[in-house]
Amino acid sequence: MKHIVIIGNGIAGITAARHIRKASDQRITVISGESDYFFSRTALMYVYMGHMKWDHLKPYEDWFWEKNRIELKKAWVEKVDFDNKKLLFSEGESMNYDQLVLATGSVYNKFGWEGEDLKGVQGLVSKQDLIELEENTAYTKKAVIVGGGLIGVELAEMLRTRKIEVTFLVREKAFWNNVLPLPEARMISEHIASHGVDLRHTTELDKILADENGRVKAVRTSAGEEIECQLVGLCAGVRPNIDFLKATELETDRGILVNEFLETSIPDVYAIGDCVQHRDPVGLRKPVEAVWYTGRIMGETLAQTLTGKRTAYQPGNWFNSAKFFDIEYQTYGWVWPKPLKNEQHFHWQHEKEPKAVTIAFDMESRKFLGINTFGIRMRQEVIDTWLDKEMKIDHVLVNLREANFDPEFYDRHEKEIFRSFKNNLQQA
């Protein structure tokens, strides 16, 4: 019986453990210093907002692990001795493994800003970050959030539920415009502002100013303005959590380098989830992809390899989703912020409500490339089929209703979208 040790009890590590157990009797140990049990990181915000309690974040009840013979070890791994297949913990103990799975996740970015280590300056990735936020915001009246991405807007929503004034510094000219096409980015910007957030576009952080106790008291923006605050949220993206591996022979770049089988440069050592950098990214996907479901698919895939069937990582068509305050967002296939060469975007927006659709297609072949929807839910199964079968934009527009996933009795907009598309084409 081999001893498979997994570092990290996030979605990737835990999925791997579960699927290894499903298919084998190997000894499995999952190590985490962050939390006793697997929890849904994406839901940290809901605990702070009072929608859920900590226990609700745990997808499995606590008895699950013993019943499935998945050993849990609460510790931080300080060093890995790859030659002797041995882990050293910060408390001084050690553990041997036969096969090692690195699923260490992400940490938030710091870009060397002056004052980035002050008290009251933090990001939001881990359970510890949430505890720190709870402490930091006990007396916070004003906060500044740096970085207009998904965690930034979540943090803004969280802080607004506690009536904290939020100034949100965003580098782009509209929210998340480095990912969303401009009309959509503008719509989201408006919505964020309507929630009482002071949204500053094309503004970056210059430095963070301290008071006499080493606590943040203000930030200075790239425009030279000083904004008073008691909290700074660093939300300018995340990076693989691999600092403890840097001094080893393991090949890393931004993340742990792996091939399509999720194998690292060292035999019997594998990496999955956010901490991974793919040597050969799949399709148009990025080499480092910190997304919930890719962590899960990597875990499922690696479990096959570790239980006897070497399997390549195939995440399928790109998709993702998010929620910006009250606006739900889904995306399937590729919709770039600006159409690539030969691509065209068709954009539709509801007159009154915050609903929008952007469909990307190839101008020559009219092939459907991807869709963004806001305030409208779509059925992944249907759109996946369209993408796989390379359907044309015309087919997509005629059959858009088939892909709708909104609750029953919701207003339907397919006809309007179809009409708008025809009108736009005639004008163009």
Add this chain to the structure above:
Amino acid sequence: MSRIEHNMSLTGEAPASLNTQQKLASFLGMSGLIILLLAGLNVNFPNKTMWLSISLGAIFAGIVWFARAAYSDTHPGIKNDGIWFKSMTNRGYLAWITGIALTGFYIVLYFYPEYLGLRAEGDNTGLIALFDPLSKLLSGNPASQWFVYGTLYTIAIAAFGIKFLWKYRHNRYEKLRTISVIFFQTAFAFLIPEFMSRLNGEGFSLPYYDLKNIWPLNYYNFEQYRVDDFLSAGTIGLALLLFGIASIFIITPILTYKYGKRWYCSWVCGCGGLAETAGDPYRHLSDKSLFAWKVERWVIHSVLVFVVLMTTAVVYSYLGYDADKYWLNRDVFLVGVAVFLTILFAGIWYFKREELEKDARYGAICYLVIILSLVGFHYMSGQNLFLFNAETLRQAYGFLIGAVFSGVIGTGFYPIFGNRVWCRFGCPMAAILGMQQRLFSKFRITTNGGQCISCGNCSTYCEMGIDVRAYAQKGENIVRSSCVGCGICSAVCPRGVLKLENGSPRNRTISQEAVMGDNLDLLDLIEQKSK
């Protein structure tokens, strides 16, 4: 407990302190309640019509005003901020006080109505007397404790229903569903039976009949006095009796097949109506553990067996022996029940045994054996049906299930155990609908491929304690007998993963491939290996 738990639930800043309007609204509503309380304490109000109107008006207006003040300045969308921080919705002091007050009210209502002013001889006094003018206006009769209860119940559903409409104003499914329960409560449960009793006169007396209240929820529907009344009331009475039988044997199966049990539990039913409106702030308090699910299955199906036995016994007890007088005599009835149940279980067993979980199979077999053996006992033990006297069974059921379970525990403990305790653990109607929904229905909650992020909002806000996330994160459709189709899991999902649907009954429970990306080989592999 972890530190976070402590921080968040005890000292976390509650975001929602009451605003001025909400305070005024609370004052208004409370003054209405205080008038009722004073009447209950035998303060004799001079002009009952006026004081009753003021009281009920103040309660209704207070609730509606409170809701408006809470939601009118907000964006349409999910309104769960601070739910777990508030004393009222996190089993805090306010919740306990409310729970105790409600429970006390139910105990008095069911067991000591004289304290509310019910008088066997002479005019009502106290609280019930205050309601006399309204009752006389509607039915022509003085009020009873049940009229008082019915009025307050209807006001609660209507006022908290309006609150719910504001809260979910972005969601048309929720809006229509709520309008529906307000309508059925006001018209069917409250007004129509009152008007019907106006028809009663010499030699014609219909029993109080809420038409949407179907046996076995309405466990007394086939008791002797009611059946006698029905039969003595000519064609209308017979029609109502037949409607009562058709409701459970024909109408219910058809609608449940088409739409799932939600058509009843969250669109029509009065218990469900109260749970979805006044009980909505407590929906997250349901227990989601696997243990609770096991308890649920045993308890609810035991209640179902109990009600079937009890009703059989009661009907049996007033039927005659002689087949010549009337074709439906005791033996025919008993054999009929046994044959029906046997065919029912045999049918389920034959067509659906693959889909039944192991313990459900044991349960079905056990219950069949119990019922049949009890029927067998009868032929040996003489006068008493089964082991017990029919009247004893009826009283026991009325006390334990009808009063204690559905009223005192089911509603009184809303703020502690959540709003659907009765519907989940006790209601025999829900058990029957649930079996149909699980085995013979087009309804399911569809999971949207791989979009689930396991956040747990769906499970947290499921009032029936279904661990929705457990299915969603596997890409599996949710087909559960307990699901009442309230639609809140779909509403609170931040990623658009869940959709209530009526689709083809085939492949209802099959999970989708999309969770695995497009890697079908991988999916097959996992399925093979986990067998």
